[in-house]
Amino acid sequence: MGNKQEELEAIVQLENYDIVAITETQWDDSHNWSAAMDGYKLFRRDRQGRRGDGVALYVREYIDCLELDDDDERIEFFWVRIRGKANKADIMVGVCYRPLNQDEEADIL
Structure with missing residues (x-):
C-alpha cells in the first residue's frame, strides 16, 4: 500500500480535511498498522470473507x-x-460501497 497511503496522507494534510471517506479499500488485517493516520480516528469495514471493496472513514481526533x-x-x-x-x-x-453485482434486495436498505 506504501505509495498510495503516502499520497493519501499528503493530500489530507495539504487540504486540512476533517473527514475523509474511502471506498474500495481492499484492506485486510495485514493493513492494520499502515492504515492509521496521525491526528485521525479510523473507522473501517472490510469485506468479510472476500478481498476488496471495503469502506473507511477518517475523522479528526478532536x-x-x-x-x-x-x-x-x-x-x-x-x-x-x-x-x-x-x-x-x-x-x-x-x-x-455498492458492488456492481449486488442484488436488488440490498438496495432497499
Missing part, C-alpha cells in the same frame, strides 16, 4: 463521534454520529 452498529453483511457501509456542540444537532456521516 471531533467527538461514535460509530453506529449495523450487522448487515450484504453491503459494505457504516454510519458515524458526530456530536453537535452547544445547542447544535448531531450530524450523521456515512460511507457506502
Whole structure:
C-alpha cells in the first residue's frame, strides 16, 4: 500500500480535511498498522470473507463521534454520529460501497 497511503496522507494534510471517506479499500488485517493516520480516528469495514471493496472513514481526533452498529453483511457501509456542540444537532456521516453485482434486495436498505 506504501505509495498510495503516502499520497493519501499528503493530500489530507495539504487540504486540512476533517473527514475523509474511502471506498474500495481492499484492506485486510495485514493493513492494520499502515492504515492509521496521525491526528485521525479510523473507522473501517472490510469485506468479510472476500478481498476488496471495503469502506473507511477518517475523522479528526478532536471531533467527538461514535460509530453506529449495523450487522448487515450484504453491503459494505457504516454510519458515524458526530456530536453537535452547544445547542447544535448531531450530524450523521456515512460511507457506502455498492458492488456492481449486488442484488436488488440490498438496495432497499
